[in-house]
Amino acid sequence: xxxxxxxxxxxxxxxxxxxxxxxxxxxxxxxxxxxxxxxVQKAQMSSGPAGGGGENTLYYVLVGxxxxxxxxxxxxxxxxxKERYNERMIDLVNRPKQGPRAAxxxxxxxxxxxxxxxxxxxxxxxxxxxxxxxxxxVEFTESEPVTEPLVEASIPEPTxxxxxxxxxxxxSVPESIIEVSVTEPVAEAPAVTQSEEPLASVVESETEPTxxxxxxxxxxxxxxxxxxxxxxxxxxxxxxxxxAAHSDVPEHAxxxxxxxxxxxxxxxxxxRARDPGxxxxxxxxxxxxxxxxxxxxxxxxxxxxxxxxETLSFKQWNGKERSIYFQPPSFYVSPTDLAKVENGGxxxxxxxxxxxxxxxxxKVKLSDGAEISYxxxxxxxxxxxxxxxxxxxxxxxVMKRTTLFxxxxxxxxxxxxxxxxxxxxxxxxxxxxxxxxxxxxxRSTDLGLEVIQMFPEKGNMGKVLPEYLSNWTTEKVxxxxxxxxxxxxxxxxxxxxxxxxxxLKDGRLIETDHVVAAVGLEPSVELAKSxxxxxxxxFGGYRVNAELxxxxxxxxxxxxxxxxxxxxxRRRVEHHDHAVVSGRLAGENMTGAxxxxxxxxxxxxxxxxxxxxxxxxxxDSSLPTVGVFAKATAKDTPKAATEQSGTGIRSESETEAVxxxxxxxxxxPPPPVQQKEDYGKGVVFYLRDNVVVGIVLWNVFNRMPIxxxxxxxxxxxxxxxxxxxxxxxxxD
Amino acid sequence: MSYxxxxxxxxxxxxxxxxxxxxxxxxxxxxxxxxxxYEDHGLILPNGDINWNCPCLGGMASGPCGQQFKDAxxxxxxxxxxxxxxxxVENFRSMQECMxxxxxxxxxxxxxDSAPSGGADNAPSDSVPTSSPESTPATTExxxxx
Numbered sequence: 001x002x003x004x005x006x007x008x009x010x011x012x013x014x015x016x017x018x019x020x021x022x023x024x025x026x027x028x029x030x031x032x033x034x035x036x037x038x039x040v041q042k043a044q045m046s047s048g049p050a051g052g053g054g055e056n057t058l059y060y061v062l063v064g065x066x067x068x069x070x071x072x073x074x075x076x077x078x079x080x081x082k083e084r085y086n087e088r089m090i091d092l093v094n095r096p097k098q099g100p101r102a103a104x105x106x107x108x109x110x111x112x113x114x115x116x117x118x119x120x121x122x123x124x125x126x127x128x129x130x131x132x133x134x135x136x137x138v139e140f141t142e143s144e145p146v147t148e149p150l151v152e153a154s155i156p157e158p159t160x161x162x163x164x165x166x167x168x169x170x171x172s173v174p175e176s177i178i179e180v181s182v183t184e185p186v187a188e189a190p191a192v193t194q195s196e197e198p199l200a201s202v203v204e205s206e207t208e209p210t211x212x213x214x215x216x217x218x219x220x221x222x223x224x225x226x227x228x229x230x231x232x233x234x235x236x237x238x239x240x241x242x243x244a245a246h247s248d249v250p251e252h253a254x255x256x257x258x259x260x261x262x263x264x265x266x267x268x269x270x271x272r273a274r275d276p277g278x279x280x281x282x283x284x285x286x287x288x289x290x291x292x293x294x295x296x297x298x299x300x301x302x303x304x305x306x307x308x309x310e311t312l313s314f315k316q317w318n319g320k321e322r323s324i325y326f327q328p329p330s331f332y333v334s335p336t337d338l339a340k341v342e343n344g345g346x347x348x349x350x351x352x353x354x355x356x357x358x359x360x361x362x363k364v365k366l367s368d369g370a371e372i373s374y375x376x377x378x379x380x381x382x383x384x385x386x387x388x389x390x391x392x393x394x395x396x397x398v399m400k401r402t403t404l405f406x407x408x409x410x411x412x413x414x415x416x417x418x419x420x421x422x423x424x425x426x427x428x429x430x431x432x433x434x435x436x437x438x439x440x441x442x443r444s445t446d447l448g449l450e451v452i453q454m455f456p457e458k459g460n461m462g463k464v465l466p467e468y469l470s471n472w473t474t475e476k477v478x479x480x481x482x483x484x485x486x487x488x489x490x491x492x493x494x495x496x497x498x499x500x501x502x503x504l505k506d507g508r509l510i511e512t513d514h515v516v517a518a519v520g521l522e523p524s525v526e527l528a529k530s531x532x533x534x535x536x537x538x539f540g541g542y543r544v545n546a547e548l549x550x551x552x553x554x555x556x557x558x559x560x561x562x563x564x565x566x567x568x569x570r571r572r573v574e575h576h577d578h579a580v581v582s583g584r585l586a587g588e589n590m591t592g593a594x595x596x597x598x599x600x601x602x603x604x605x606x607x608x609x610x611x612x613x614x615x616x617x618x619x620d621s622s623l624p625t626v627g628v629f630a631k632a633t634a635k636d637t638p639k640a641a642t643e644q645s646g647t648g649i650r651s652e653s654e655t656e657a658v659x660x661x662x663x664x665x666x667x668x669p670p671p672p673v674q675q676k677e678d679y680g681k682g683v684v685f686y687l688r689d690n691v692v693v694g695i696v697l698w699n700v701f702n703r704m705p706i707x708x709x710x711x712x713x714x715x716x717x718x719x720x721x722x723x724x725x726x727x728x729x730x731x732d
Numbered sequence: 733m734s735y736x737x738x739x740x741x742x743x744x745x746x747x748x749x750x751x752x753x754x755x756x757x758x759x760x761x762x763x764x765x766x767x768x769x770y771e772d773h774g775l776i777l778p779n780g781d782i783n784w785n786c787p788c789l790g791g792m793a794s795g796p797c798g799q800q801f802k803d804a805x806x807x808x809x810x811x812x813x814x815x816x817x818x819x820x821v822e823n824f825r826s827m828q829e830c831m832x833x834x835x836x837x838x839x840x841x842x843x844x845d846s847a848p849s850g851g852a853d854n855a856p857s858d859s860v861p862t863s864s865p866e867s868t869p870a871t872t873e874x875x876x877x878x
Contacts, residue, residue, distance in 0.1 A: 269794045
């Protein structure tokens, strides 16, 4: 019936076409012949309805050919469709599913496909056998009763269960499968209880043996069964583990948070605050509980505590010690208890990665095969550090000596390496690179370590700070003991004589022991494909709306979210506070708030313990900027003053001269000249179409609310000096 | 006097002395709407409710003893007694009981009886440096602040 319908569907337009063709032909011939008849009085009643000899044959040939062509085309299309349909069915059932489900799909296959001669007998038997087979799978019963139905049933029957592994079309193959399935349990008699499971797992998860089985013919059944039996012990161990692992994975989580970083934790907290008794499950690839990242490149390096790398505790500004972990383990509920605990809680499932997301069914699949269904889901997968292409291609020896810094383990490993090697090179002049350079630079004298930092820009933070501040920053980093190489484009990295040799584009050669690549973050958007989510082509990351929503019931926050900021436009932000703000917002929206991204997040950076700055909004050095700085007096910044005391005194007395010299000096590029100018404290405004879109607070603290307000207003201010007055930069 | 540096480039620099900035600013700021639904609010929402999501509370409302904390604090907040909160002793007791079960999370301090101060004490020690308490991140990460 289906066939007929398909055939008719294909044929109908062709039939119509050919009939119109026939009609047209007929009309033409009639007209022609009509005219002819007028002209030629002789009535030639030759064969054919339209009359006219030669044209008649031509006409018949044409129509005949058309019909033939139609027939051929229709046949080809239908058989092509059939093939594609079968392939699709194979694909569907071959996808690693659990026993019962596979059986269900198989039943569908059985019910759906009419073309299979094999299917006919199974149609009636399949539904009956299915529950038996699946029950056996689930209940780990003896192998005997399991194999009995397999043996008893007609030959095609086991194909129902083993259809999971093989093509529906191949009728001969099932025979070998029966033999395999029969021999296997027999051979594995001791492992009786596990036999059905391993078989299932072999057929489910091992796609490797399946092509072997498919192509094997009956005579080859024994080698097939052998090879399958060989692969048996391996998967036999697997199911034991996976079932054990599966057991601690809850099947359902009302709130599922993918990723265990800052954004995820902030969302968990927000959800729990707003939805009493909420049950939140965090699934993370890492083996650590949620922790904060900034101390990994700042405080933990400055800590005097030798145990800092183990305990991961650091001293805050107020002297209090705290751990980088947001909460100690006792805060969290275990995943198995999550469904039962009275007031709900937050559970963290570590060491598991979400590999597939089914948006229609509202469930995800983990790397170990477990599935979790959800009601609301947050994707907070963050990103992975980018690597330089030249290092990627450079080979294992170079890769072994390269650190891509992001996680706790990277910090621990780099800390250890810093005590062992003689020279470390940091590639990258942004936040992470500069902070690490300062951190390592501080240790350089104690450890006898050479610290080199190289980047293509003209100064540290070259893409963030205006040139004069970037130059100033570079000087500061130099003072921390770092050898800075600017305008450095890495062309090649090779391993020679137990050292790494970095070759730059301009020919310079740098020898070092270890490389730290801090060249950006690649947002993790692996779930986009399976979930059908949009990925932004400009900024990377999942594209979400102003409320951080990707689709109904799916939100994205943190580094991976490319969101619409009502005030500043579409952007993607990779800062800690943004992760907190966006995570909190996502959590609010997951509990029904429907709030857009409104509270502007800020960021900060420390260049050694002496100088720091805070910033908010779009801080891009390509934008025009206006900087308002407090004129350095002898009183200001005592620490900085010790380094630049000459400047301070000079600028007081020689006012006019300073103005002129300032102009001359500041227009000159070389850093040593800039050193004389003290940008001790100040505010820098970043403008876009005359509106302030970003602000840097340079060594002034506790003024962030004012900065936030100015950006929120989005006004065009005529005199930014007046705006700067709001900050009271001269006061502490 | 302030000195103006006009670069050829797009970056302007202005150096100002204390005197330059003495006169109050004439920059116009837009007045804040107290009922703005988008705005993040402090501890108390415009309608008088408690904002459980306030970063100032740290993890108090979201932890294992979150429910007890919410009950106790709500009772205190809405208490109309002369000695505010005197009718909430039961709530506070059950909260304290719960907190004693998690000494790691709720370090036992002497003033644990009063929830706000207890919460405030615990908040900086176990909260995420967020942007709402502005000083915290600024000074948490900037030992230079003096």
